[in-house]
Structure formats: structure tokens, C-alpha cells
Amino acid sequence: MANGNGNGNGNGAIIRMSGIRKVYDTGKIMVEALTGIDLEIEKGQMVAIVGPSGSGKSTLMNLLGCLDTPTSGDYALGGQNVSGVSRDQLAEIRNRRVGFIFQNFNLLPHISALENVEMPMLFGGVPVRERHQRAGELLARVGLGDRLDHKPTELSGGQMQRVAIARALAMNPDIVLADEPTGNLDSTAGSDIMSLFTELWQQGRTMIIITHDPALARRASRVVEIRDGRIVHDQVAAA
Amino acid sequence: MKNDLRVILSLFASSSRLQRKRAYLTIAAIAWGTVAILLLLAFGQGLRLQLDKNRRSTGENIAVMWPAETAKAWKGMPPGRAIRPSMDDIAFLRERMPELKSVFGEITSGRTALAYGRKTVSGRVIGTNVVYGEARKHYPMAGGRFMAPEDEIQRRRVIFLGDELAKDLFGDEPPVGKTLQLNNTPYLVIGVMQKKTQMGMYGGPDANHAIIPITTFRAQFGRDRLNNLAIETWNPEEMKSALRKLNEILGAKYGYDPTDERALQTWDMVKSSKIMKNMLIGIQLFLGIIGALTLLIGGVGVANIMYAVVKERTREIGVKMALGAKRRWIIAPFVLEGLVYTFIGGALGIIIATLLVALTSFVPIEDNKVMAFLGRPTLSIQIGVATSMILGMIGLLAGYFPARRAASIDPASTLRYE
Ligand SMILES: Nc1ncnc2c1ncn2[C@@H]1O[C@H](COP(=O)(O)OP(=O)(O)O)[C@@H](O)[C@H]1O
Ligand SMILES: [Mg+2]
Numbered sequence: 001m002a003n004g005n006g007n008g009n010g011n012g013a014i015i016r017m018s019g020i021r022k023v024y025d026t027g028k029i030m031v032e033a034l035t036g037i038d039l040e041i042e043k044g045q046m047v048a049i050v051g052p053s054g055s056g057k058s059t060l061m062n063l064l065g066c067l068d069t070p071t072s073g074d075y076a077l078g079g080q081n082v083s084g085v086s087r088d089q090l091a092e093i094r095n096r097r098v099g100f101i102f103q104n105f106n107l108l109p110h111i112s113a114l115e116n117v118e119m120p121m122l123f124g125g126v127p128v129r130e131r132h133q134r135a136g137e138l139l140a141r142v143g144l145g146d147r148l149d150h151k152p153t154e155l156s157g158g159q160m161q162r163v164a165i166a167r168a169l170a171m172n173p174d175i176v177l178a179d180e181p182t183g184n185l186d187s188t189a190g191s192d193i194m195s196l197f198t199e200l201w202q203q204g205r206t207m208i209i210i211t212h213d214p215a216l217a218r219r220a221s222r223v224v225e226i227r228d229g230r231i232v233h234d235q236v237a238a239a
Numbered sequence: 240m241k242n243d244l245r246v247i248l249s250l251f252a253s254s255s256r257l258q259r260k261r262a263y264l265t266i267a268a269i270a271w272g273t274v275a276i277l278l279l280l281a282f283g284q285g286l287r288l289q290l291d292k293n294r295r296s297t298g299e300n301i302a303v304m305w306p307a308e309t310a311k312a313w314k315g316m317p318p319g320r321a322i323r324p325s326m327d328d329i330a331f332l333r334e335r336m337p338e339l340k341s342v343f344g345e346i347t348s349g350r351t352a353l354a355y356g357r358k359t360v361s362g363r364v365i366g367t368n369v370v371y372g373e374a375r376k377h378y379p380m381a382g383g384r385f386m387a388p389e390d391e392i393q394r395r396r397v398i399f400l401g402d403e404l405a406k407d408l409f410g411d412e413p414p415v416g417k418t419l420q421l422n423n424t425p426y427l428v429i430g431v432m433q434k435k436t437q438m439g440m441y442g443g444p445d446a447n448h449a450i451i452p453i454t455t456f457r458a459q460f461g462r463d464r465l466n467n468l469a470i471e472t473w474n475p476e477e478m479k480s481a482l483r484k485l486n487e488i489l490g491a492k493y494g495y496d497p498t499d500e501r502a503l504q505t506w507d508m509v510k511s512s513k514i515m516k517n518m519l520i521g522i523q524l525f526l527g528i529i530g531a532l533t534l535l536i537g538g539v540g541v542a543n544i545m546y547a548v549v550k551e552r553t554r555e556i557g558v559k560m561a562l563g564a565k566r567r568w569i570i571a572p573f574v575l576e577g578l579v580y581t582f583i584g585g586a587l588g589i590i591i592a593t594l595l596v597a598l599t600s601f602v603p604i605e606d607n608k609v610m611a612f613l614g615r616p617t618l619s620i621q622i623g624v625a626t627s628m629i630l631g632m633i634g635l636l637a638g639y640f641p642a643r644r645a646a647s648i649d650p651a652s653t654l655r656y657e
Contacts, residue, residue: 058655067561068651088565095563103656106558122249123563125242167562179656 014174014206015041015064020073022059022229033059035229037073041175041208041222046201048220049210056229057210058179064208065098065177066090078174095123099168101178105160107152113139113163114148120170138166142196158189165196169205176200178209182216194219243567250559251572261544265537266584269630272537273588274595276530276626281596281616283523289614290519293438294512298375300340302482302507303441303469310501313494322493322502326453326463329368332470335488339481341370345467346456347442353408353449354420360407363448364398364421366456372399374471376435377450383415383430390429391452396459398426403446405431424459426451436611441467441506468503478509531629538633541580545573545641556645557653570642577638578631585630593618 022034033056041047049057062068063075066082069090075082078097082090099120100106107116117135126134139148142162152160161181168176178197182190194216201207201221209216217223225233306323309316329344336342346366353362371377372385377399379385390397398421405414405428414428437444457463470485472478482505483497490497549556556569596616603610 062651065561067654068649091560091563091565094561100561102654106554106561106654108555108558119559120562122246123559123565123568125246171563 012043013040014043014078015039015208016074016076017063018074020063020070020075022056022063022068023071033229034063034070037229037231039224039231041206043174043206044201044204045222046197046207046220047209047222047224048217049208049224049226050212050217051226051232055226057226059229060226061177061179061208061210064175065100066093067100091123095120096171097174099171099173099176101161101164101168101176101181103180103183105152105157105164105184107160107163107167109152112149112151113144113155113166116152116163117166117170120167124171135166135170138169139163142166156189157185158192161185161189161193162196165193165200169200175206175208178207180210180212182211182213191215243571246568247571247575250564250568251575261547262580265540265544265580266587268537268540269534269581269584269633270537270587270591272530272534273585273626273630274592275533276527276629277589277592277618277622278595278616279526279530280523280622280626281592281618282613283519283526284619284622285614285616287519287523287614288617289436289612290438290515292614293436293612294508294515296376296435296437297439297445298471298508299512300472300475300478300509301374301469302478302505302509303467304485304503304505305441305467306465307501307504309495309499311496311499313490313496313499316494320495322489322495323464324468324489324493324503325465326457328465328468328489328492329453331492332468332485332488336470336481336484338472338477339470340473341368341374341471343368343371343374343469343471344453344465345371345469346453346460346462346464347466348456348460351449352420352422353404354423355408355414355417358408358410360404362401362404362407363443364451364456365442365448366451366453366460368453370471371450374469375445377445378433379430380433382413383428385430386450386452391454394454394458395452396421396424396426396455397429397451399430399450400428400432401444401446401448402432402434403444404449421449421451422459439506439508439511472509475509475512478507482507527625530626534629534633537584538581538637541577541634541637542641544580545577545638546644548576549573549641549645552645553648553653556648557650560648560650561654566646569646569648570639573642573645574635574638577641578634581630581634581637585627585634589623589626 017037017039020034020037021032024031024033037060049060051057063070066077069083077093080093082093108119114135117138118131121131121134136148139145142165144159144162147155147159152163155163182193185193197207197209198219209220211217220237222236224231306321309318309320309322312318326344329342332342344367348364350361351364353360369386369388369391377385385399386397389395398419400414408414408419409417414431417428418425419428432445470481472481486497486503489503495502559569596618599616
């Protein structure tokens with residue numbers, strides 16, 4: 001399971017979006033959340049997606065993570081075209097290629113930290129013993145080696161987000177997607193998480209982070225700004 | 240496939256710890272429904288067996304005919320003529336219809352004085368043939384016997400008593416071997432009939448009459464016209480053609496239209512038992528449907544709790560989907576959970592119903608008129624299989640529909656955070 005090696009894709013872009021539109025049809029009104037997104041992200045980039053509330057950031061993240069399908073446009077993730085793919089195939093793509101991190105953590109409340117981290121590997125068909133071992137290693141790596149058997153309710157916000165990060169890494173995905181990962185954390189816990197992201201990026205991960213936080217955005221190698229459903233600014237930081 | 244099973248079981252194990260109280264209520268509802276359907280069906284089965292036994296206690300594959308008047312004109316003769324077979328017709332029919340199991344005639348004397356010691360009762364006395372005993376299930380109690388061929392040939396004055404008649408006349412004294420007076424003529428009591436619950440009867444209950452040889456009857460009462468003529472076939476299927484043939488033979492002898500059903504009035508027990516059988520199947524079906532509906536209410540309870548669980552776990556389901564759970568991995572644990580509730584409830588219900596049915600076997604049936612008629616509730620393999628199948632269906636459906644709702648959850652909108 002190579003870390004998204006581009007699959008023969010000439011310039012190594014792990015994400016290729018072109019002409020992506022997303023329209024929410026709520027019955028009464030139609031909301032055009034994304035009005036035409038063209039976006040390419042290289043392997044190993046750390047991209048911050050910024051923009052005001054309601055500009056379409058979360059919608060974009062859902063599409064990037066294959067949680068939702070665009071109304072129109074083309075999207076290839078790791079060289080694999082994901083339009084016109086079945087729900088179960090999308091589930092498999094999410095499982096293998098995407099690690100999600102949410103603002104409100106979204107851990108399963110009734111099972112332990114270890115079991116939470118094991119969950120994607122259960123879906124990915126990883127054998128029990130390997131699952132167990134890897135989940136333990138990942139939790140140790142995010143600094144929770146002594147909290148394996150704790151339920152999410154027994155952990156602090158920062159600790160919960162660490163469990164979520166360990167879970168996101170479980171299947172060694174092509175991209176890690178985080179939507180406002182520090183939004184529910186105090187500033188100390190928030191900066192710890194940011195440092196962890198930077199570390200992961202330095203280890204070669206492709207990180208895509210949606211954030212309001214200018215401090216977090218500043219750590220990124222590239223900042224994409226969205227307004228009213230389109231990209232208005234795309235800046236690669238000098239190396 | 241193997242991986243599917245592992246994933247599903249693992250998810251099931253980690254999810255079914257919620258909603259305890261509701262789970263208990265649901266299980267109780269299923270158990271109650273199962274008890275209801277099992278008891279109703281057991282009751283129906285008991286009724287069926289008992290009625291069948293009671294019906295057979297009069298006799299099987301028997302048709303009884305009694306003299307009447309023709310309703311159709313025949314070869315220039317007007318309708319309304321009385322047809323009265325006599326004792327000779329018994330031997331005549333035996334000869335002409337050797338395929339029959341038995342032929343017997345009855346000559347009856349109602350309200351006849353039977354006296355023993357100081358006691359006199361008035362009872363019905365029937366003169367008949369030896370084969371009557373087997374055909375009409377007049378089995379003797381221990382120490383006695385029914386009539387034997389010599390009794391009939393030698394015109395012996397022997398008498399076989401119905402159990403109630405014997406009790407009226409002899410009280411607690413054993414009647415066999417005693418001599419009673421029938422219209423002031425001494426008769427030796429040779430046997431008393433075993434008690435039986437009788438469904439169909441003609442003339443009166445067997446328990447209240449007395450049987451003497453038909454030859455003795457003719458000698459004592461000077462009558463040889465039959466009050467009843469009866470035939471018995473080996474199989475129920477033969478009855479229809481046997482009756483047709485009998486009417487052709489007797490029609491030719493007495494001069495009536497063989498298709499005239501009124502010439503000899505006939506009670507065909509085979510035909511009436513068929514009607515009763517259908518009726519009982521109808522009752523059984525009806526009871527089963529009522530039971531199934533009761534069970535269905537339990538099933539709705541299971542579905543309801545499952546819907547509540549789906550609603551409660553919507554976000555969890557969304558998270559699992561985001562992590563890569565396939566549709567069947569979401570559906571199966573719910574179906575499994577519904578099945579487990581149904582299975583536990585069903586097993587409980589089966590245990591309770593079996594215990595209850597077992598308890599009814601302690602109620603003595605002999606001295607209980609209601610039980611003697613309704614019979615004992617009886618569970619059978621068929622009832623078990625039918626109930627299990629209904630339970631399984633309900634369990635599957637009760638889990639499936641909520642699970643389908645769970646699988647249709649849209650992870651993107653579920654996980655939206657404002
Ligand atoms: N499921 C949905 N149904 C209808 N409208 C939606 C839905 N999701 C998002 N929207 C709308 O789309 C727009 C973009 O939303 P979102 O992507 O959540 O923005 P952001 O994450 O940048 O705050 C908003 O106007 C929002 O109301
Ligand atoms: Mg958002």
C-alpha cells in the first residue's frame with residue numbers, strides 16, 4: 001500500500017478536480033455550494049483551505065473525501081476516476097485512500113480508543129492481530145500509548161482529536177482530510193494538534209486542512225482560498 | 240465472504256449493548272406472541288384429535304340406514320311407499336356384497352323394563368348381530384365380553400349393557416354374571432361397555448342402551464323388521480360405491496328407484512366426518528391466523544425498537560460509512576439484532592407454552608365433561624415448524640426494514656457540523 005504514488009500519473013498529482021459543481025436541492029431552494037472548482041494537489045503537499053463560513057469548504061472536503069458526489073465535473077483521486085462509481089466502491093475508496101479528521105472528532109462513543117482506531121482496518125480486511133498491533137502503535141505515536149482502553153468520553157478534546165488522527169492514519173491513506181480540526185479545542189491543545197500535522201507532513205503525508213485559524217494556515221505549504229463556491233486565491237509558499 | 244462475516248459479527252458484538260430496557264420489552268412481546276400462537280394451535284390440535292377420537296367412538300366407515308318412504312315413482316308405482324328391510328336382508332346383503340367389512344341390522348325396543356333385585360329402570364334394548372360390537376366400538380370392560388356367534392345362533396338370552404345403564408341398574412355391584420329381568424324374562428349379563436365419549440349418535444347414546452342377540456330379540460318380541468340396517472366398508476373411499484350398489488340390490492328387491500335417496504334414509508359417517516375434518520382445518524387455520532397476528536404485534540415492537548436504534552445511531556452509522564463500511568456491513572448487524580431479539584423471545588415463548596401445555600396434562604380428562612369434548616392441548620412438530628417459520632419471517636422483516644433505513648443514511652449530511 002504505497003503512499004499514493006500517483007499511479008503512473010505523469011506529474012504526480014494525487015488530486016485532480018476540474019469543473020466541479022455541487023448543487024444542494026433541498027426541495028424548495030437549490031443551493032449552489034460549489035460553482036466550478038479546478039484543483040490539483042501534489043503528493044506530499046500540505047494544503048490549507050480557507051474562506052469565510054458558508055463559502056463551500058466543507059462541501060469541497062466531502063467531495064475530496066468521496067463522502068459525496070459532485071453534481072458535475074471530473075474528479076480523480078490517486079489516478080482513479082471516482083465519478084459513476086457505486087456506493088460500495090466509494091466506501092472502499094474512502095477506506096483505502098482517505099483519512100478523515102472532523103471538528104467534532106466523530107469517534108464511536110461506546111468503544112475504546114483502540115477499537116476506534118481499529119475500525120477502518122476492520123473494514124479494510126486487516127487481520128485481527130495486525131489490526132491490534134498497528135492501532136496500538138498509532139496511538140503511541142500520537143502520544144496516547146497509555147490510553148488504549150479509554151472510552152472517548154474519558155478523554156479530553158485534544159486527546160479525542162489525537163485518537164481521530166490515529167484512526168485517519170490507520171489504513172495508510174493517500175490523503176488526510178481535516179475539517180476545522182482545531183475548532184473545538186483550546187489554544188494549547190490546538191497548537192499541539194497543529195504540530196502533529198506538521199510532523200506528519202514532514203514524514204511525507206499529503207495533508208489537506210480546512211481552517212479558520214491563520215496560525216494553522218501559515219504552517220501549510222499552500223493556501224487555497226474559497227469564496228462563494230469558487231477558488232479566489234491559490235498560493236504556494238516559498239520553500 | 241469470510242471477511243464479510245467477520246466484519247458483521249465484530250460490528251454486531253460492539254453495537255448491541257444499547258436499549259436494554261426496550262430490548263427486554265420487545266423480547267417479552269415476542270415471547271407473548273409465541274405463547275399465544277402455540278397455545279391456540281395446541282388447543283386446536285387437541286380439539287382436532289379429541290373430536291376425531293370421539294367421532295370414531297361411534298364407528299368408522301359406517302353408513303346407517305333406516306326405513307322411510309320412496310320419493311320417486313318407479314316402474315308404474317307411485318311415490319310414498321314404505322320400504323322396510325327385514326332380518327333376512329342382512330344375510331342377503333352379506334352374500335351379494337362380500338366386499339363389505341360387515342353388515343348388521345338393529346331392531347329396537349324403546350322404554351323397556353329392565354329389573355334387577357328391587358330396582359327397575361326403563362331402557363332401550365337393541366337386538367343386533369355379533370359384528371355390531373366391533374363396528375360400533377362396544378368394547379367390554381375387564382371381566383366381561385360382547386356377544387359371540389353362538390349367542391346369536393342359539394338365541395341365547397344374554398345381554399350386554401351400556402356403562403351408564405349398568406350403573407343405574409346395578410349401582411356399585413359388578414353386573415357381569417348376574418341375571419336381570421327383561422320384560423320379566425331372565426337375561427344373563429355378559430359384559431358392560433367401556434366408557435367412551437361419543438360425538439355422533441342415532442337413537443341415543445350407546446352408554447344408555449342394552450344389546451341382545453337379534454335372534455333372541457325376534458323370539459322375545461316377535462318382530463323382524465329392521466329399525467336400522469348398517470354396512471361397514473374397509474376403507475372410507477369405498478363407501479360411496481358401496482351405498483350405490485346396496486340401493487341397486489335393495490331397489491331391485493323392494494322395487495324402488497336406486498337413485499331415490501329417500502327410500503332408505505342414510506347417515507353416511509364417512510361423508511360427515513369429511514365435513515367435520517374440513518371444519519376443523521378451518522378452525523385450526525383461524526386460530527393460527529389469530530396467533531400469527533399476535534406475534535406480528537411483537538414483530539412491530541421489534542421493528543420499532545430497531546428504528547429507534549437506527550435513529551439513535553445515525554451519526555455512528557455515518558462515521559462508519561466515512562471510514563469505509565459497505566452497505567451490507569451496516570444492514571447485517573441490524574438484521575442480526577432483530578433476529579436475536581426474535582429468537583430469544585421465541586425460545587422463551589416456546590418454553591413457556593410447552594410448560595403450560597404440559598401442565599394441562601395434570602387435569603384429569605375422564606371426569607371433566609369440557610375436557611372430554613375439547614381434548615388436551617397438544618403440541619406437534621408441525622406446529623413447532625410453522626411457528627418457527629413465522630417467527631423467523633417476522634424477525635427478518637423486523638430487522639430488515641430498519642436496517643435498510645440505516646443503509647440509506649447519507650454520511651455527508653449526517654456528519655455536517657455547524
Ligand atoms: N446538505 C446540504 N443541504 C443544503 N445546503 C447545504 C448542505 N450542505 C451545505 N449546504 C450549503 O452549502 C453552502 C456551503 O456550505 P459549507 O460547505 O458547509 O460551507 P463552509 O464549510 O465553508 O462553512 C452553504 O450555503 C450551506 O448552507
Ligand atoms: Mg464547514
